[in-house]
Every structure is written in C-alpha cells, then in structure tokens.
Amino acid sequence: MQFQDNGVNLGNAIAVSNGAATLTTSTLAVGAHSFTARYVPANAAAYETSVSAAVALEVTAFAGVTASQTITTEVKAGELLISVANQNVVLPSPVMATDGSLLTTTGALNPITVTDTRAGNPGWTVSGQVTDFVSGGNAINGANLGWSPKVVDKSPVQTIAAGALVEPANAIAPGATAPAGRGLAAARTLAVASALAGNGTANLSADLALKVPTSTLAGTYTATLTLTAI
Template sequence: MLKNRVSRALALGVAAVTAAFAAGLAGAGAAYAAPIGTIEINPATGADTSGIAFTTSGACPSNATNVLVKVAGSGFPADGLNVVGNSPISTYPTAGNGGMIIPLSSTMRDYASQAGFTTLQGKYDFTVICRTAFNGTSLGDYTGAVWFTSNTIYQNTDPAVKTDTATALAVTPAGPAQAGTPVTLTATVTPGGAGGTVQFKDGANNLGTAVTVNGGTAALTTSNLGAGTHSLTAVFTPASASYNGSTSSNVSYVVQAVPAATTSTALAVSPAAFAPQFSPVTLTGTVTPAGAAGSVKFTDTAGGATSTLGTVAVANGSATLTTSSLPVGDHSFTAVFVPADPGAHTGSDSNAIPYMVGAFTGVSASETITTTVTSGALAISVANPQVTLPSPVLNADGDLLTTAGSINPVTLTDTRAGNPGWTVSGQVTDFSDGATHGINGQNLGWAPKLVDKAPAQTVTPGSAVPAARGAATGDTGTAGLKSARTSRTAPGSAPPTSPPTSP
C-alpha cells in the first residue's frame, strides 16, 4: 500500500517537471517583436511574496493562439525566465478593454529562487508574447515592469522618476467674510494616491500646522483671519519620494472688519439746574453698552465759547467729574464718549444740559496746603577713573624723562538751594609698579581748565601747579600734586539755573 502511494507521487512529480520543461522549451526560441501594447500590473505595489496579475492593454493579433510571459532583470538569465508557460489564449479571461487577464503562477520570491538568487533589486521587465502553440516567433508583445525598492517591496513606477502633483485650493464661505467668521480652506491633491501633508498659508505666514492628506484632500478651518485682503495658498509636501510637491494658485480672500458697536452716552448733573459760584458741581456720564472701553470728555459752553472741563476714563460704564471753578452765568454741559478702539465701538455725545451758576453767596471753608522741599546734594563724579599717559621721553638736556597728557573730566553737580559755593581740589600719591619701583608724587603737576558750566554759575579754575624736577622716591617735599591743590572754585552766589559741570 505504501509502495503504491509513493509511485503515484513520483509519477505526479515527473509529470509536473515534464510540463515545466516543455513550457521552457516552447519559449526558449521565441523571437521578440515590437511591443503592441502595455501591461497593467496589479497590485501596483506589493511584496516579493504577493500574487501578481497582468491586464494587457488589448487583445493578441487574430493569428495568435497562445501566450508566453517572461521576466528579465537583475539575477535572471539574460534572455529572461518564463513565468507563464506557453498557454492557450482562451485560458485567460477577457478584461473590459478587450485585453487578457493573466495571473502569475508564483511569486517573485519563488521565481528568484528558481533562478538561483535571493536579492531582488531594481527594475524587472515583463513581456507577454503573443504567438502560436508551436511557432516561437512573436506576433506582438505587451510590456510592463516593476521596481524593487528593497529586497521585499516593489512598485509599478520608476522610483527615479517622480510623479508630478497638482494642488487646488477652495475657500468657503465665498468672500468677503466678516472678521471672526470660521473660514474653511480645502486642498485637493492629484493624483489621488499621493500621500503627504498640506500646509495652508496666508502670504508667507503659516495657518496652523500641516494637515495630513486623506483621500486626496486636506482641510483647515480658522477664525483668525484679520480684516483685509489675504493671499491664501496650499503647499503639498509628499510623504513619498516618488512624487513632486506642488503649490496651489493664490486665492485672494477679503475679510471685512466687524462693524463698530453703536454706543450712547447720557449726562447727569448734580445739583440739578443751578449752583452758586464755588460750589462743587458733579457731572456723570453713563455709556451704553457698559463694556465699551474709552473715556468721557466733559465740555462746557459758556459765553459763546466751548471748553473742556476734563477727560475721565470710563469704569463700569460711567465716568464722573466734579468741579468748583465754574464762573457765574449760563452754561451748557455735554459728555462726549471717546472709544479706546474706534473699530470696536463708535463714539457718542450726550444731550446738552443747560445750567446756571449764580453769584457767590458766601461760604466758610479752609484748605491745608503742604509741600516738601528736598535738601539737594553736591555730587562729584568721574566717568572713567583710568588715565594712561604716554611713555616718558628724554628731554633736550638729556637729564630727565618727561610725559604729559589730559586726565579724564570731573563732573560736579550741585542741587542745593541757596548756591552756597564749592571748591574742588586734587592730590596724588606716589606712583608704584606694585614691586620695588616708584615715582615721587611731587613729579606730577597740572593746569586746571573749565570745560562747561551753567550760565548763572561762576566757576574759576585753579592755578597751574608745576611738577617737581625729578624728586627722588622718599623725598618728603610738597611740590607738584603731592599736596592738595585747588582745581576750581565756585563762590556762593545767586542759585544757578542748572547744575554746573567742570573737569
């Protein structure tokens, strides 16, 4: 019993091998003809283990009875490998375009294994050969190709050739729209299979973040378009390197400002109608709506002239002004609302209220007036305390090294009342290099000068002080600036109109 089963299996195997061998022989001598059409490959993208079917763009010539399908490319023989053996055309169903639907009997991974390699890469060309059963001459070919972008993934388009895309932008509602109205921007990207994102833009500015394309469209709704004319675009960025990006045409969209809300202003005066001179009169302006921000200007028309009594900020819908300085006579008061944002609220005027201020009838009142007088100050300052003199040079007699230069200006500011006067003096210590070398301070002299002063201030520079002639270190003399010397003096006088300044 076991022997019979083995014999049957062996017989089937031999039959299969014989059929494949016959198919290979039938196709080995086929001569290629000029293509008469193309192959649509389905699915368009897939894996090395996917089933693949071809749909030819038309039927084989009428004298053809059979078809043979070959694949060629990296790893396969130069003249290709038969992937569909010599088969009658009647074996395959007819497509709507009149062409043939031919499924491959195995996967690309199986065909690679038959050819003795494992790595699928680059372009693989398929040829459907129209022929007769026993004559290898091609009567017409249909061609197509797939590209393996990795060892396991293919696509039916050349990854080196990018597909152009087009992006169209529609905006709803149709403009013009009022500021604050939700506006929807919809981008349509073609071809429909192009995945990626769309960045909507207003001029050079992004509107929100990029939106993922879904089913060929992407949409964004915003209420943040300000009043004015906007230039709206949609920029498509593909997710796949197989597509080129695209930008829609500009859509000019007008957004109108929200009309300013109307306000009204009412004026009340207390006491009503009449008050004697010097009595307090209170004017209260009430603005509707209460949330309108701005101020109320109170005006008074008297004797044919209009003046402003004061301007008061609106708080909680009202503003109040009290005055006791109205002259005797007839008056006409108004309250004028001035909005902080004219685009948000209109201005408005109250009705004029006539008012009489009578003669002073006598009152008893007192006020306490207080002021604080500061004592002022006398301040002296130097903007830069570092002074560097040029390197000393030998004098004409050859017995002394000398140098000269300007010290930095000294500024004195006097804000004291009464202008009591002041004197500035200067003094220097011995020079030292921080180690064992030094120069006696007597060897530095100066010639004070005035740089600037207040017009009302009298400032007299001090006398020039000559330097000692090479006083030795340790000399206890008082020459030069080793002793304090007057730089300038300002004697007491009428108070200056501004602080004096001197070096």
Template sequence: MRRAFSVVCVVLVGLLVGAPTGTAQAERLVGVGTTTMTTLVEQWRVGVPSLAYSGIGAAAGLAEFDAGRADFALSESTAAQAGVPTTRPLRYVPIAAQGISVVYNVSVRGVRVQGIRLSTATTAKIFTGAVTRWDDPAIVAENSDITLPPLPIRPVVRAEATSTTARFTDWLDSTQPALWQTACPGCGATSTYPSLPGITAVPGAIGVGNYARQTNGSIGYLERSYGQALNLPQATLRSGAGVYVAPTTDTVQVGLGQARQLADGSIDYRPVHTGPTFGAYPLVMHVYLVVPATVGSEIQRFARYALCEGQAGGLALGMTPLPQARVSASAAALGISCGPARPTQTLGTEVEAGELLMSVEAGGVALPSPVMSPDGSILTTSGRLRTITITDTRAGDPGWSLSGQLTDFTSPSGTIARSNAAWTPMVLEQAPGQVITPGAVTDLSTARVLAVAARGAGTAKLTARLDLWVPTSTYAGDYTAVLTLTAI
C-alpha cells in the same frame, strides 16, 4: 614797551542834586550828606516826592544842616566824630546800615586767591606795617589750607577824613590797643588815617577800590557796597566769639544788633568788636538821620517810608536792613509807627534740599612713555584727566569746591614721588549763572584744589592737564598712581 592802564569806576550814586542854598523852604524837604546814600534816598523819595537830596559828603552835610540850609543830614559819624562844630540842637536816628569789608587782591599765576582769613591782631599788624609779606607766618597760621605767595603786602587807605576810616580804626583800637597805640600814639579812633611807612593813601572809596583792583598784593577797607560792586575778594574776619565771619547781609545784621545805642541816638560799636555773639560780623556801620530837636511832618513821612518800607531797597546796593528792634527804636524816636499792618496773604512752597553729585568719565589715564628733555636732565610726559562732571541741585546755591589728592607713582621697580607731578586745572563747560574758578597751576605734593564754584547751581564739566617729571635714575617699569577726587 608802553603799558596801558585801565581805571574801573563803579558809581554807586545816582542823580546828584546841587547843594542847597538859602533856607530850606517848607514845601520842599532838603537833605544833604553822605554820597553812599544817594541812590537809596532816590528810592525813598516815594514817601516824599518833594525831597531834594545832595550827596556832598557827611562832614559837609553836617555843616550845611547846622547852618540851617538843610532840613536833615545823613551821616555815618556824629558831628563830633567828623570834627564839625555845631550850635544847632540835633539828634541822631539810625536809618540805614552796612558792613565794612577788608578787601584784597592777591593773585598767583593770574588766579586770584580766595577765602583769606584774618584776625584783628594780624589785620592791625598789616595796617601798621608790622607784617609786610603775604607769606608771613602770622597770615599763614590762619590760612593753612591756602597757598600764599611771597608777595609784598601793599595796604591802601582813604586819604581824606571819612566815617569808614573812623569805624575801621575804632575796631583796631578797641581790639588791639597796644599795637594801634604804638603805631599811632594818642590816635584812638580817627577819621583820618595816620601817615605810616608802607601805607598808600588815595582819595575816595572808588580810589581805594581801583588801587586794589590794579595792584597785586594790595589790601584795603571799603564799605561793603563798594567792595561788592567792584567784585573784590573780601576777607573773613575773626570776631569776638573767636570764629571767622564773612561779611554777608545776615552776619552784618547780627553785628548791628550787638551795637549799643547811646542817649543822643548815636552808636557805640565796641560791643560788636569784642562781643561773644556767634555769627556777628565785627565791622559794621550805621547811617544816621540827623534831625533837629523837633521834627516836622515831612521828615516823619520820609523816615516812615525809609524805616517801615524801604529797608529792603538797599540789599541790591550791598546795604543791610536794620534789625527790627532798631527800626522800632528809630521810629519811636521820631514819633512815628510802622503800623497798622497792611492786609497780607501768606504764600508758601517747599524747596527740596537737592544734592551735590560727581561723576568721572570711565577709564583710567594712560600717560605716554616719558621722553628725555633736550638737556638730558629729566624725562617728561603729560596727559589729561578724564572729564569730571559736577551737578549741584542744592537749595540756596551754597557753592562747592573740588579737590584732588594724588598718591606716589609706584611699581615693583621703584617709586616716582607725587611731588614730580603737577596739574593745570580747566573748566570745560559751565551752566549759565555758574561762577567757577579753576585752581592754581601747581604740583600735586599734597591735596590741591581743582576748581571752586562761588555759584555752582547747575552742571559743570572739568578736567586738568597732568604733567609728570621722571628722574633719569628711575628704573624701567609700569608705574601707577591713584587720584582721589573730593567735592564739598
């Protein structure tokens, strides 16, 4: 049978202006560097309409800047980290930032597993080949509430040198040096991922994302903006504070605030990796505005808009605004100020807390009398749960989870174990904008998830098909069980 493969290509870049040639002219501000920033720089051109920016890659941009063919470069790494020799005096000024997500694709019977938690030790073992299956005890121990399949892990990394790899390997090296140095002696933080058994390397962030989307069991690392655009699940990582932290705008910003800025303006991320600050996401990355020792007025105009007015523009792209303290430090380094404040008005409204409500259609569920299977080995019956209605009016749309816990079926004649029952969850109705995923088709031997709402504001109706297998040795009688539903 011929199989059809599809490639999803999410482009986070806008217009690519051709790489500049010759010396940058005074009336035209020329910038080069990382492709990640192309769309955001297009927004920031409001400050300097004459700006021409080429997303040619961070390393290539640093080389162009050093050769004098650009007025500035944008890069997530310093020239030394990118392996680019420089002769031109330069400075690094943080101007943008985002998180790095550990993305994965683990599906059971076509349903994606959500909410996987990983410590640095487990992540290091996965990306060095020491842990090779999703049901490995190390992963199960951190995810006791999730059913993980006996599926091979397929790690994927960037094939080329990249700042994202440098930040990711720096995290592994600073938090798990023994594991990392054993797998890659002398590597430390490296922008090119080492060739290790069982690790697949593909070019480009989109290449990593497409591999992850198409490969069940895959796991990789991406800029949060790409992971968000590709709609890939993102792991919750254990921080230096010993808590699991998801990559959100707020947690990434807290993490950015823990990084230490060095004398040349570059950033030391190790305090973020190991620091005890609660709520700090540990994998973060700045974008540097790389400028000469003396900056001109056009660069100052561009940077003033980017720092003082343009930070929020990256939110829709998965970027994170710099903490205010870093905005102030970057502005001061360039000899600019974000003041004086413009005239403002304060607007206010009270958002009521709202509530999460659940109701169940009246009546019980009467399953038909079990019938013998064709081979005579078991009796079977099936039915459907009464409709469950969930209404969520809470502020902030935090989402919800609906689970069920079944008792054994009992009668004076005997017991039918609850493990003989299974359900197939179904979403009957959902409101516009709701994102609801039905739970897995599974037995009811323990508490099981019926549905999870990533965005649950509004009203949804749910149910589940219920199947019951009755041993032929079961005595006749009326058997009953109780299903307790919990919505949180």
C-alpha cells in the same frame, strides 16, 4: 401802619390786617437804626394816631464765613555730585629732557562732571590729591605730577574759576618733600564755584605734567588721583 427808620418812612403805609401790620425790607444800610411804627387811623374821628416805642438795631456788613486748610511742602536739601565717565588716564612714556637731567611726559585728565542741586546754592570747591606712582616695589614721588586746571563747560548761570597752575616737583626721589606749592602730593584746587552761582552742571579737566627721575626702573607705574567736591 407807617414804619419809620430814624424818623424816615420805610416805604408806604401798610394796612392793618387782623390787628397786625408787617413790613419786609432788604435795603437797610450798615449802621445804627431806630425803628418806630406810627398808627394812622382810617377814621380819625373814631381812633387816635399813636407811635410805638423805638426799637434799636445795629446792621453790620456781612463778613462771610471762613474755613482753613494747612498747606505743606518739603524743600529737599539737593545733592552735590562728582563723577568721571572714564577713570583711566594713560600718559605717554616719559622721554629724556634735552639736558638729560630727567624724564618728562604730559597728558590731560578725562572730563570731571560736577552737578550741584542743593537748596541755598552755597557754591563748591573741587580739589585733587595724588598718591605716589607705584610699580611693584618701585615708586615715583606723587609730587612730581603737576596740573593746569581748566573749565571745559558749565551752565550759563554758573560762575566758576579754574584753580591755579601747580608746577610739578623737579623729579624728586620717592619719600622726598616737594618745595612749597609744587606737585599734587598735597591737595590742590581744581575749580571753585561762587556762592549763589554753583547750581547746575559743569565739566572740568586739567593738563598734566609728570617729571620722572632718570634713575627710575622700567615698569608700568600707577597712581590714584582723588577728587573731592565740597
């Protein structure tokens, strides 16, 4: 028995045994096939040649079998943190200005650490606002305190700009309104980190200047500077 594929012999003829002939192959090409079996008798005088009806077969490429897994991860929002290692700033006792019009003293803020780990790296702004200085029933107007912000250090990938110089009011009395832009009685910018350049850790500070009216009674005066990161 000669098996054929689209009229082409598949290997050699197979001897018929017990009325059957079998061909096994693993080399069929991808695509359409038409198989026939052609009987070739050993004794042409006794038997006639015959051909079977065609049997169609479509061979397709093995695409494999599939399975799936769902992979999930949660991206945390991160945090914007602000802290100071030392909360106490002591300014030297104010001294009389050379013209005798007011008392002055200077100093510096302790380093302020800002750490930003927020996803999206949106940038941040740190501002500060001070209360009046109080000693018992006496006060010094908080607007008499000014600062000169500075960036002490930062992560290499950060872009941070120090806030503008804020001059102190000129020793105004308690309760008086400071001239526009003077003093820290209103919130003032200490530093700004640009969007996409705020992630990391930075240390900020500022030089301080305080002007005190000569009429201020003796005492230890204390104010609270609130620093806000947003």
